[in-house]
Amino acid sequence: MNENDSCIVNLERTILKNGPEFLSHKLVIKGDLAYLKPTISAMSFCMIYIVVGVFLFGLAVSLLRMPDRYDLAVFLGGFGIAIGTFGIALIQPFLRRSRFDKTTNCFDNHKDHNVTLEHIVSLQINNKVIQSKHGLSYGCFELNLLTQHGRRINILNHGDEQQLLHDAELLGIFLDVEVKDYRREIIL
Amino acid sequence: MNKIRETMLGLMLAFSTSAFAEEAGSFKESVASFSSFVDGFFSDYTGWFVSLIFKSVPVGEANFPLIVGWLLFAAFIFTLYFGFVQFRQAGLAINIVKGKYTDPNAKEDGEVSHFQALTTALSGTVGLGNIAGVGAALAIGGPGATFWMILCGLLGMASKFCECTLGVKYRTVLPSGAVSGGPMYYLSQGLKEKGLGGLGKILAVGFALMCILAALGAGNMFQANQAHAMLSYAFNVPSEFGVITGVVLAALVFSVIVGGMPSIASVTEKIVPWMAALYIGMALIVIIANIGQVGAAFSAIFEGAFTGAGVAGGFIGALIQGLKRATFSNEAGVGSAAIAHSAVKTKEPITEGLVSLLEPFVDTVVICTMTALVITIAGLNVGPYDGSGLTGVTLTAASFTATAGIFKYLLALAVVLFAFSTMISWSYYGLKSWTYLFGESKGSELAFKILFCIFVVIGATIQFSAVIDFSDAALFAMSIFNIIGLYFLMPVVKKELHSFIARVKSGEIKAYKK
Numbered sequence: 001m002n003e004n005d006s007c008i009v010n011l012e013r014t015i016l017k018n019g020p021e022f023l024s025h026k027l028v029i030k031g032d033l034a035y036l037k038p039t040i041s042a043m044s045f046c047m048i049y050i051v052v053g054v055f056l057f058g059l060a061v062s063l064l065r066m067p068d069r070y071d072l073a074v075f076l077g078g079f080g081i082a083i084g085t086f087g088i089a090l091i092q093p094f095l096r097r098s099r100f101d102k103t104t105n106c107f108d109n110h111k112d113h114n115v116t117l118e119h120i121v122s123l124q125i126n127n128k129v130i131q132s133k134h135g136l137s138y139g140c141f142e143l144n145l146l147t148q149h150g151r152r153i154n155i156l157n158h159g160d161e162q163q164l165l166h167d168a169e170l171l172g173i174f175l176d177v178e179v180k181d182y183r184r185e186i187i188l
Numbered sequence: 189m190n191k192i193r194e195t196m197l198g199l200m201l202a203f204s205t206s207a208f209a210e211e212a213g214s215f216k217e218s219v220a221s222f223s224s225f226v227d228g229f230f231s232d233y234t235g236w237f238v239s240l241i242f243k244s245v246p247v248g249e250a251n252f253p254l255i256v257g258w259l260l261f262a263a264f265i266f267t268l269y270f271g272f273v274q275f276r277q278a279g280l281a282i283n284i285v286k287g288k289y290t291d292p293n294a295k296e297d298g299e300v301s302h303f304q305a306l307t308t309a310l311s312g313t314v315g316l317g318n319i320a321g322v323g324a325a326l327a328i329g330g331p332g333a334t335f336w337m338i339l340c341g342l343l344g345m346a347s348k349f350c351e352c353t354l355g356v357k358y359r360t361v362l363p364s365g366a367v368s369g370g371p372m373y374y375l376s377q378g379l380k381e382k383g384l385g386g387l388g389k390i391l392a393v394g395f396a397l398m399c400i401l402a403a404l405g406a407g408n409m410f411q412a413n414q415a416h417a418m419l420s421y422a423f424n425v426p427s428e429f430g431v432i433t434g435v436v437l438a439a440l441v442f443s444v445i446v447g448g449m450p451s452i453a454s455v456t457e458k459i460v461p462w463m464a465a466l467y468i469g470m471a472l473i474v475i476i477a478n479i480g481q482v483g484a485a486f487s488a489i490f491e492g493a494f495t496g497a498g499v500a501g502g503f504i505g506a507l508i509q510g511l512k513r514a515t516f517s518n519e520a521g522v523g524s525a526a527i528a529h530s531a532v533k534t535k536e537p538i539t540e541g542l543v544s545l546l547e548p549f550v551d552t553v554v555i556c557t558m559t560a561l562v563i564t565i566a567g568l569n570v571g572p573y574d575g576s577g578l579t580g581v582t583l584t585a586a587s588f589t590a591t592a593g594i595f596k597y598l599l600a601l602a603v604v605l606f607a608f609s610t611m612i613s614w615s616y617y618g619l620k621s622w623t624y625l626f627g628e629s630k631g632s633e634l635a636f637k638i639l640f641c642i643f644v645v646i647g648a649t650i651q652f653s654a655v656i657d658f659s660d661a662a663l664f665a666m667s668i669f670n671i672i673g674l675y676f677l678m679p680v681v682k683k684e685l686h687s688f689i690a691r692v693k694s695g696e697i698k699a700y701k702k
Contacts, residue, residue: 048443052436059432072423075597079604083440129367131531137367 014126015154019140023160027167032102038094046091053084119147127183219428223650231654241661250501262671263343274345281542314464315606317517320581322559327579329509330499332492334560336510341552344520345545353541355526369530371523372624375673395669396621405659407614409647415607416648422600434648438641463602471558474591485564498571518548523670538684566590
């Protein structure tokens with residue numbers, strides 16, 4: 001791309017399509033480190049799948065002792081593995097904490113390339129309405145960062161507006177960058 | 189790790205030792221006693237309600253429930269009033285689904301593609317109504333019930349068109365930003381516009397109350413019960429272990445409706461269309477494998493429809509069962525579909541009405557007929573049709589298994605997933621009605637969600653007859669309030685339809701694909 005070419009980034013667009021209704025993470029600042037801590041409720045809901053999966057798998061294992069129950073054992077075992085694996089996949093992002101570390105001077109979310117903290121030019125708040133045909137629609141909010149190269153990376157994505165605004169303010173002070181509010185009225 | 193190992197060993201021991209076998213007897217007694225208590229409770233306290241909703245008049249040798257006539261008459265009136273919209277505008281409906289009138293360059297954020305809309309709609313139509321409902325209809329109404337189901341499906345397309353259009357037209361955005369729509373809103377707001385605000389309010393409240401009851405009954409207990417019945421049939425699981433099925437289903441439902449975890453709901457949304465495809469595929473295999481008997485099966489369906497041989501009440505008995513189960517399956521005129529369709533992103537309410545009218549066709553005319561053919565071909569459902577033999581999901585499962593033994597396992601998988609997705613959908617309908625009556629508040633919503641999960645466990649655990657009657661009654665009662673409103677509001681729908689067709693013809697609404 002030519003140096004004079006400009007790249008237009010629509011800052012009103014949300015990065016992620018979906019998001020949870022509940023508070024999934026809170027920002028914790030300790031000295032030169034700011035990280036996102038998953039809430040107990042978010043972890044609990046993921047654990048439901050793991051517990052159900054392990055329970056069904058345990059039942060399947062116990063049924064293997066009865067030769068006339070192999071079909072049920074396979075059925076329950078299959079369901080148990082599927083549900084348990086789903087739970088593990090769901091909980092993994094919660095266990096990998098995104099962090100802003102002033103000592104290493106980088107932001108690491110274990111997903112995107114690390115970002116040097118000086119390259120972060122602003123934080124942005126976006127809103128969206130999550131709609132589903134078979135579930136209540138609800139408001140959800142994103143806290144995203146913008147780098148000087150035009151990259152946008154999601155930091156927070158949940159439905160607790162007040163907590164997100166609070167965390168955005170704290171993170172803005174921590175990084176010494178402006179927090180821009182791109183919330184808008186959404187007409188469905 | 190040691191603790192986990194100990195727990196697992198304990199669990200395995202609990203399910204395999206002889207001590208457990210001894211305990212199983214008392215457990216079975218406890219479950220039987222609990223079932224009896226719940227069934228007795230429903231019988232004592234809701235028997236009058238069931239009798240009222242299913243009030244019958246003698247017609248020939250049968251007692252004809254007025255509510256069935258109410259639904260059939262309404263579907264007939266809507267068909268006439270909208271000029272046979274389900275036949276004359278079917279092409280337009282298919283073109284809307286295909287995206288002919290959608291600008292491909294103007295896709296909004298979060299908007300689903302028409303293919304997604306179609307798969308969602310189709311997967312939403314296939315459920316236990318097509319599997320267990322048809323089994324129940326044929327067990328009591330004989331093969332002839334199928335004919336009346338098809339008729340009800342064809343006429344019901346007009347009812348669904350009317351209610352889903354109104355659901356979008358009168359939807360509202362709540363203070364939380366959530367979109368809410370459905371009969372509660374079009375009854376209260378639509379009738380208010382016509383100067384009948386008082387009547388509209390009464391109908392809306394009545395509908396919301398019945399919807400909550402139906403959500404707990406037909407949309408919850410019936411689903412959980414039939415899911416465990418299917419497991420019992422396929423794997424010979426004792427009925428008293430329904431409590432385990434119930435707890436597992438309730439935990440998963442809890443995580444979706446209380447946790448608001450979009451992930452499992454979206455996973456289910458992705459799996460269910462495949463389950464629907466699997467079910468249709470199995471039915472096609474049975475039909476093709478027995479192609480020589482299809483002619484005879486259709487003969488039995490048509491003869492049974494008008495002779496009612498072996499059916500209590502003759503052909504009227506077959507008609508009643510066909511109409512009842514078709515309504516249970518496609519929900520046309522009941523009002524529940526209007527709640528689901530109101531969340532769609534569209535500027536034209538009529539387009540959603542037109543798309544929705546395809547659902548009863550796919551659900552009842554195509555898929556229920558396929559199930560009925562499978563049952564009739566298998567020949568396990570023989571007269572007299574009094575429901576004393578195989579019935580409901582077990583009749584359907586046994587009929588599939590007659591062609592290939594593996595089908596019972598695949599059917600068990602499909603039934604559990606259908607039951608789960610239907611419970612999620614109905615929790616949504618129930619919650620919409622709940623928030624309409626009690627307002628949006630975290631505490632009130634949580635109360636309903638927890639109540640819903642408790643009913644999942646109860647539904648899977650108990651062996652009932654009064655509860656199933658109550659589930660049916662609550663679902664049908666929704667139609668009383670809904671259809672009164674539809675009669676008043678059908679001119680609004682007609683105006684929207686004529687306006688849309690005129691704009692399509694004039695080119696104001698542009699066609700993008702040929």
